[in-house]
Amino acid sequence: MGRIIDWARNRSPWILHLNCGSCNGCDIETIDALMPRYDIERFGIQQKDTPRHADILVATGPVTEQMAPRLKRVYEQMPEPKLVIAAGSCASTGGVFYDCYNCREGIDDVIPVDMYIPGCPTSPEALIDGIVKLLAESGKEAQAERLAEKKPEIVEEGTPIDEAVPKEPDADRTETDDAPQEGADEPEPVEV
Amino acid sequence: MSLELDLATGLLYLLVFPGFAFLFVYGLTAEYLDRKLYARLQNRVGPPVVQPLADFLKLLAKESAVPEDATARIYNAAPWTGLAGVFTAMLYVPVWSEQAAFAFEGDLVVVLFLLSLPSFSLFFGGWYSGNVFSRIGTTRTITQLFGYEIPFFLACFAPAVAAGTLSTSGIVAFVEANPLYVFVLLPAFAIALLSLQAKLERIPFDIPEAETELATGALVEYSGRKLALFRLTKDVELVVGAALLSALFLGGPAPAGAIEGSVGLVAGVVVFFVKTLTVIALLTVLKAVVARLRIEQMVDVFYRVLVPVALVQIALVLAVGLYTNGVIP
Numbered sequence: 259m260g261r262i263i264d265w266a267r268n269r270s271p272w273i274l275h276l277n278c279g280s281c282n283g284c285d286i287e288t289i290d291a292l293m294p295r296y297d298i299e300r301f302g303i304q305q306k307d308t309p310r311h312a313d314i315l316v317a318t319g320p321v322t323e324q325m326a327p328r329l330k331r332v333y334e335q336m337p338e339p340k341l342v343i344a345a346g347s348c349a350s351t352g353g354v355f356y357d358c359y360n361c362r363e364g365i366d367d368v369i370p371v372d373m374y375i376p377g378c379p380t381s382p383e384a385l386i387d388g389i390v391k392l393l394a395e396s397g398k399e400a401q402a403e404r405l406a407e408k409k410p411e412i413v414e415e416g417t418p419i420d421e422a423v424p425k426e427p428d429a430d431r432t433e434t435d436d437a438p439q440e441g442a443d444e445p446e447p448v449e450v
Numbered sequence: 451m452s453l454e455l456d457l458a459t460g461l462l463y464l465l466v467f468p469g470f471a472f473l474f475v476y477g478l479t480a481e482y483l484d485r486k487l488y489a490r491l492q493n494r495v496g497p498p499v500v501q502p503l504a505d506f507l508k509l510l511a512k513e514s515a516v517p518e519d520a521t522a523r524i525y526n527a528a529p530w531t532g533l534a535g536v537f538t539a540m541l542y543v544p545v546w547s548e549q550a551a552f553a554f555e556g557d558l559v560v561v562l563f564l565l566s567l568p569s570f571s572l573f574f575g576g577w578y579s580g581n582v583f584s585r586i587g588t589t590r591t592i593t594q595l596f597g598y599e600i601p602f603f604l605a606c607f608a609p610a611v612a613a614g615t616l617s618t619s620g621i622v623a624f625v626e627a628n629p630l631y632v633f634v635l636l637p638a639f640a641i642a643l644l645s646l647q648a649k650l651e652r653i654p655f656d657i658p659e660a661e662t663e664l665a666t667g668a669l670v671e672y673s674g675r676k677l678a679l680f681r682l683t684k685d686v687e688l689v690v691g692a693a694l695l696s697a698l699f700l701g702g703p704a705p706a707g708a709i710e711g712s713v714g715l716v717a718g719v720v721v722f723f724v725k726t727l728t729v730i731a732l733l734t735v736l737k738a739v740v741a742r743l744r745i746e747q748m749v750d751v752f753y754r755v756l757v758p759v760a761l762v763q764i765a766l767v768l769a770v771g772l773y774t775n776g777v778i779p
Contacts, residue, residue, distance in 0.1 A: 263511040269504035297494040299485070302501050307665040308583075310515070310673040313508070337513035337673040 260404045267313070267339070267400075268393050270302040274312035274336070278329050279361065280319030283379035284346035288316060291382035298386060309335040314389065320348040320355040321362040333369045341392060343373045345385060350374040372396070463551040468540050477685035478502040483727065484688070484734050491738040502685070506678050514674030519580025528575030529672075529679035535567030536686045543693045544702045546718040548622040556616045561694060562603060568683050569595050569649065572658075575680075576668025587667025590658040590745055594648060597749040598655070602645035604760035608638040609698045612767045618694075622702035632701055634770050638763045639699035641756050646691045647733055648748065650684060654740040655748055688730060696725035 275288050291298060292305050306312045309332045321329060333342065344365040347353035352363035365371050373395075375388040463469055481502040489496025516522050542557040544550040550557070569591055576588035610616050612631055613624035625631050648655035658667045669680055696702065702725075706717035743751070772778045 262507060266504045266507035266511065269498075269500065270508045294492050294494045297489070297496075299489060299497045299501075300495050302497060302504060308670045310671055311666070311669075311677060313512075337515055339512070 260400070264397050264400050268397050270304075271313050271341075271389060271393055272304045272306045272311055273314045273316050273343075273389070274306050274309055274332070276315060276317045276329065276332055278317050278319040278325040278349070278365065279322035279355075280346065280348060284318035284349070284377075287379045287382055288318065288345060288385060291385045296382050296386060301386070301390060303386075303389060309333075310337060312336055313340060314392070315340065315342045316345050316385070317342065317365045318345045318349050320352045320358070321365060321368055323360050323362070326362055326368050329365070329368050339396075341372045341396060342369060343375060343385075343388060343392065344371045345375045345380050345388075347376050347378045350376055353378065463541060468543075468545045468551060470537060473537060473540055473686050473689060474682070477682060477689050478506065480689050480692075480727075480730055481685045484730060484737075487731060487734045488738050491735065506682065509678035509681070510675055512674035514676050517580055517671050520671065521578040521580075524574050524578040525671075526676070528571045528578075529676045529683070531574075532568035532571030532683045533679055533686070535564045535571070536683055536690050539564035540686075540690045540693065542618055543690065544619055544622045544697050545693065545722050546703065546715050548619055548626055548702055550619050553617055553619040555620075558606065558610055558616045558618050558621070561618060562606060565649070565687065565691065565694070566595065566599060568687050571683075572668045572680070575672065575676075576670075579668075579671035581671045583665050584668050584670045587658045587660075587664050587670065590660075590664075591651070591668055593745055594651070594655065594658060594748060597752040598645040598648035601641050601752050601756040601760050602649065604757065604764065605638040605641040605645065606694075606698055608760070608763045608767050609635055611764055612771060618697055622697050625698075625701040626704050629701060629704060631770075632699065634767060635699050635763070637759055637766075639695065641760050641763070642695050642699065643729070643732060643736075644756065645752075646695065647736055648752070649691065650688055650733075652733065653737045654743050656742055657745045657748060660742065688733070689726065692726040692729035692733075693722070695729050696722070700725050700729075 275285070277285050290296070298304075309315075313336075315333060315336060317329065319325070333340070342365065344350050348355055349365045352358070352361060352367075355361040356363060362368060373388050373392040375384055377384055465471060479502075482497065482499055485501065486496040516525060539561045541551045542553065542561045573588045573591050573595075576584040576591070609621045609625060609631070612635070613621045615621060615624070625635075651658050658664070659669075660667060664670070669677060672680060703718035703721045706714060706721045709717050769778070
């Protein structure tokens with residue numbers, strides 16, 4: 259049963275695009291990715307108009323102070339399970355708006371992010387590739403959870419001891435979040 | 451026939467064919483074909499075959515939240531009402547022969563009523579979900595309902611007037627016996643096609659959904675399981691509407707209806723698929739080649755153009771009937 263649901267989730271990611279104070283560059287590229295040329299309906303990806311229908315939040319921009327509570331609210335309105343993609347350099351780290359008086363430093367300053375897609379602006383190919391890779395990753399995670407449920411002996415006090423079960427993805431991220439971000443411009447670029 | 455056998459065939463009709471299982475599969479297939487053809491008309495590749503099933507299963511497995519401002523009881527009941535309506539409607543539409551699964555004199559009225567249930571369930575669900583967007587969407591749904599229901603009813607009554615019966619099975623038998631009526635009823639068929647498109651809230655009549663203005667209108671707060679049910683309702687409504695149109699205006703299982711036995715049964719089902727898929731393809735092409743109308747333009751077109759045409763159609767049917775009976779020389 260779990261396998262069927264994983265398959266369905268992998269085949270039908272519906273995205274919600276939210277501009278959190280972006281310069282509009284990443285937004286135009288996101289809309290580009292939805293156009294017939296790239297035809298993302300091949301992967302079952304659909305653009306949805308309300309957070310209630312969406313599975314993946316594609317957020318762009320460095321998150322202005324005005325947008326931060328709204329971004330949080332939209333995130334909370336999305337039904338579980340949900341994933342977040344930070345699209346563009348600003349969304350990943352704050353970009354050129356880093357340390358600006360009216361901005362936060364990227365989406366992960368407000369809500370947890372599952373995937374960073376760098377680029378100024380992001381190319382549609384990178385965005386599509388990012389979504390596909392994110393789905394593969396979350397599928398693996400769900401598989402590991404099922405495995406841990408079926409064979410509790412391989413999990414010890416919430417930590418998996420088997421190599422087949424990947425570690426909690428948030429475990430090492432919280433450290434880097436607190437550390438000063440100078441010099442850490444962009445995460446690893448997505449291969450296209 | 452014994453009671454047990456009656457009960458068994460009734461359950462078979464209800465659950466397998468042409469009831470639940472058949473409608474579920476055919477509804478999802480129709481959605482796939484609709485989306486694929488739409489994509490091909492836009493020069494795209496389109497979704498894979500299993501896409502509608504994946505969407506449905508994914509939505510079933512998602513969280514289905516009830517908003518704080520919603521009236522929970524109505525909000526939860528709305529998706530089921532519409533779905534029950536369209537599933538029931540199919541039992542009175544002939545599929546494999548001129549005889550429907552269940553039939554009585556006047557079942558055409560019941561089918562038309564059951565087919566407008568989804569619009570009302572959408573209205574109640576949207577209105578009581580406590581969201582401004584969905585309220586605007588539902589008022590548009592009802593405004594649009596008043597626009598298309600009258601032409602749709604008039605168009606569906608044209609073959610009823612010709613056959614002199616309000617039973618769907620009787621109408622199919624009549625059109626089968628007089629195949630030339632298919633041409634007489636062409637204007638009514640066109641009106642019914644447009645009204646069905648408006649009933650399903652597809653382009654150019656997707657004013658209540660209007661993604662760019664209303665963020666999906668009435669369904670704005672629905673998520674997870676309830677949204678899946680609403681989507682399934684739309685798919686099944688498309689199939690039932692296409693089946694009703696093919697029964698009323700295209701003669702149902704017309705060329706295959708005369709064949710006896712199991713061969714006739716299979717031939718009837720094949721003809722059913724050919725005709726309903728033709729209707730669905732027509733609706734898809736219409737969706738692909740035109741843009742959305744405004745709400746007042748839509749009501750305007752339906753009241754000023756389609757209602758008079760439907761009335762003329764009924765007059766024409768009466769005249770043809772009198773002529774064939776030899777009253778008018």
